[in-house]
Amino acid sequence: MNAVDLSAATNESPRMPASRVLNAYLQETRSECLRYLRTPSFLLPTLLFPTVFYVMFGILLGRSNGADAPRFLLASYSTFGVMAPGLFGFGVSLALERDGGLLMLKRALPMPPAAYLLGKMAMAMLVAALIVALLLSLAIFVAHVPLDASQMLRLFAIDLFGVLPFCALGLLLGTLIKGQGAPGLVNLIYLPMAFLSGLWFPLSIMPKLLQQLAPVWPSYHLNRLALSAVGFDTGPVWPHALVLAAFTVGFLLLAARRLRRYG
Amino acid sequence: MSGNERVLASLQNASKSYGKIKALDGVDLALRGGELLALLGPNGAGKTTAIGLLLGLIRVDAGAVSLFGQDPQRIQARRNIGVMLQDATLPATLRVGELIRLTASYYPSPRTLSESAELAGVGDLLDRPYGKLSGGQQRRVQFALALCGRPRLLFLDEPSVGMDIQARQKLWTAIRHLVAEGNGVVLTTHYLEEAEALANRVCVMARGKIISEGSVDELRARVSLKRVRCATRLDVATVRDWPEVTEARMDGGRLWMSSDRVEALVRRLLAVDADLSSLEVQAAGLAEAFTELTRDADETAAEQLEAA
Numbered sequence: 006m007n008a009v010d011l012s013a014a015t016n017e018s019p020r021m022p023a024s025r026v027l028n029a030y031l032q033e034t035r036s037e038c039l040r041y042l043r044t045p046s047f048l049l050p051t052l053l054f055p056t057v058f059y060v061m062f063g064i065l066l067g068r069s070n071g072a073d074a075p076r077f078l079l080a081s082y083s084t085f086g087v088m089a090p091g092l093f094g095f096g097v098s099l100a101l102e103r104d105g106g107l108l109m110l111k112r113a114l115p116m117p118p119a120a121y122l123l124g125k126m127a128m129a130m131l132v133a134a135l136i137v138a139l140l141l142s143l144a145i146f147v148a149h150v151p152l153d154a155s156q157m158l159r160l161f162a163i164d165l166f167g168v169l170p171f172c173a174l175g176l177l178l179g180t181l182i183k184g185q186g187a188p189g190l191v192n193l194i195y196l197p198m199a200f201l202s203g204l205w206f207p208l209s210i211m212p213k214l215l216q217q218l219a220p221v222w223p224s225y226h227l228n229r230l231a232l233s234a235v236g237f238d239t240g241p242v243w244p245h246a247l248v249l250a251a252f253t254v255g256f257l258l259l260a261a262r263r264l265r266r267y268g
Numbered sequence: 269m270s271g272n273e274r275v276l277a278s279l280q281n282a283s284k285s286y287g288k289i290k291a292l293d294g295v296d297l298a299l300r301g302g303e304l305l306a307l308l309g310p311n312g313a314g315k316t317t318a319i320g321l322l323l324g325l326i327r328v329d330a331g332a333v334s335l336f337g338q339d340p341q342r343i344q345a346r347r348n349i350g351v352m353l354q355d356a357t358l359p360a361t362l363r364v365g366e367l368i369r370l371t372a373s374y375y376p377s378p379r380t381l382s383e384s385a386e387l388a389g390v391g392d393l394l395d396r397p398y399g400k401l402s403g404g405q406q407r408r409v410q411f412a413l414a415l416c417g418r419p420r421l422l423f424l425d426e427p428s429v430g431m432d433i434q435a436r437q438k439l440w441t442a443i444r445h446l447v448a449e450g451n452g453v454v455l456t457t458h459y460l461e462e463a464e465a466l467a468n469r470v471c472v473m474a475r476g477k478i479i480s481e482g483s484v485d486e487l488r489a490r491v492s493l494k495r496v497r498c499a500t501r502l503d504v505a506t507v508r509d510w511p512e513v514t515e516a517r518m519d520g521g522r523l524w525m526s527s528d529r530v531e532a533l534v535r536r537l538l539a540v541d542a543d544l545s546s547l548e549v550q551a552a553g554l555a556e557a558f559t560e561l562t563r564d565a566d567e568t569a570a571e572q573l574e575a576a
Contacts, residue, residue, distance in 0.1 A: 039366065043362075105356065107358060113349075114374055117374075
């Protein structure tokens with residue numbers, strides 16, 4: 006009797022039209038963006054740290070380091086800025102959602118699994134776009150950094166997509182840590198990585214060992230790309246882009262494996 | 269069971285272990301449309317594991333799980349279900365209406381926002397941020413999320429925790445409505461009155477097994493205990509020592525006892541306290557049935573342990 010009943014039930018399983026699947030993706034993205042834009046404890050530090058640092062060190066104090074300093078530090082602080090939405094928007098939120106049971110509920114619901122990741126990714130890219138737009142405005146209107154339109158566009162595009170390796174790293178961190186301690190732990194990775202990649206002090210004034218170690222960090226490669234976008238010669242672009250792509254894929258695969266195993 | 273009640277989901281001889289602990293030990297369970305199944309059992313009995321298997325959150329070690337004829341890990345299977353978990357922290361900054369709309373977007377033909385809101389009694393909360401709601405209001409919103417996709421099978425895990433009496437009554441009405449529509453509901457609850465009020469079928473679990481299954485009346489009939497309540501000067505400690513009394517406590521100024529020899533108990537009560545008043549004798553409720561069933565299971569397990 007059971008077998009007959011079960012097959013009858015199968016045939017009745019409703020089909021989900023493609024337009025409704027797409028709508029699920031859009032709703033998930035919309036909710037994720039709204040949710041974080043309404044959370045000042047996430048949004049304010051993410052927007053303020055790079056901009057305030059840039060105003061202090063890049064504009065007010067920067068001139069004393071030479072005329073190029075505001076342009077150089079525009080690249081560095083934009084790199085520093087766009088690391089945060091990926092690491093915190095993905096890493097911390099995943100850690101909290103695993104802890105709070107939201108991820109479990111979503112896994113039980115018929116949410117398209119990719120919608121969860123794409124929603125967070127879109128949110129991180131949106132916040133990154135805000136950060137670069139703010140920094141660019143400060144650079145152009147306050148510091149009068151000479152930049153042409155194509156340079157601005159390049160920096161914007163590089164930072165927009167430069168979020169992705171940090172989303173992937175955040176995702177991996179989010180599968181490793183759990184709960185309320187997550188923001189602190191992510192900072193323990195974020196801040197040293199920014200320092201060691203030469204985002205706060207130029208690598209040239211750092212010890213030789215740290216200089217040689219810098220290519221280990223994804224932020225170093227993103228910063229090279231950002232610097233080249235605003236007109237500094239950092240050699241060929243594609244090796245850095247390739248390394249970043251490799252980091253992204255590597256972190257994603259590790260995170261996916263952990264999520265499959267431990268949920 | 270009559271033949272037209274369709275099996276929507278089932279566990280067949282399902283087992284699941286965590287390390288050395290057998291969380292589920294060869295369980296057979298069938299969930300049908302138009303029926304509310306209450307899954308009861310002490311903590312650690314295997315309820316959560318059984319639900320987790322049916323939702324596709326975990327995989328069986330042995331046996332089979334079927335949800336609408338498919339593997340529950342397939343999203344197509346889960347488009348037929350609605351879920352309310354015991355502890356899920358929803359995004360605090362999203363408004364209630366936004367949460368319902370988001371969850372409804374996962375389903376092929378969901379209810380309208382106003383229909384979901386009305387069924388769950390959250391129509392007046394739609395514009396409020398979730399984080400600003402009281403615990404009971406949050407539970408109602410979670411119930412709205414469970415039913416908004418027009419699911420044919422609902423999983424409700426402790427749905428009425430934190431609700432006041434009025435909200436609980438409304439919840440029960442809504443659940444009955446969903447069952448009357450022909451949907452299946454799986455309810456886990458610690459409130460035995462809730463199971464008693466709603467369930468067509470009750471499954472009692474202990475130590476990873478189903479130890480009893482049947483209607484509420486069938487379950488009650490298996491238990492010889494009856495309830496006695498009265499206003500008396502006797503105290504709990506005294507009556508607890510009487511052989512006729514299996515359990516005793518004070519409740520709202522009344523002495524409350526359960527007994528399997530109720531006639532003898534009443535005779536003795538009246539003899540000892542001539543001023544006794546407000547005497548009531550009731551057949552056992554699900555609570556007594558549950559206590560006795562799970563105690564029997566524990567004793568059996570203890571005996572097996574000694575024998576081994």
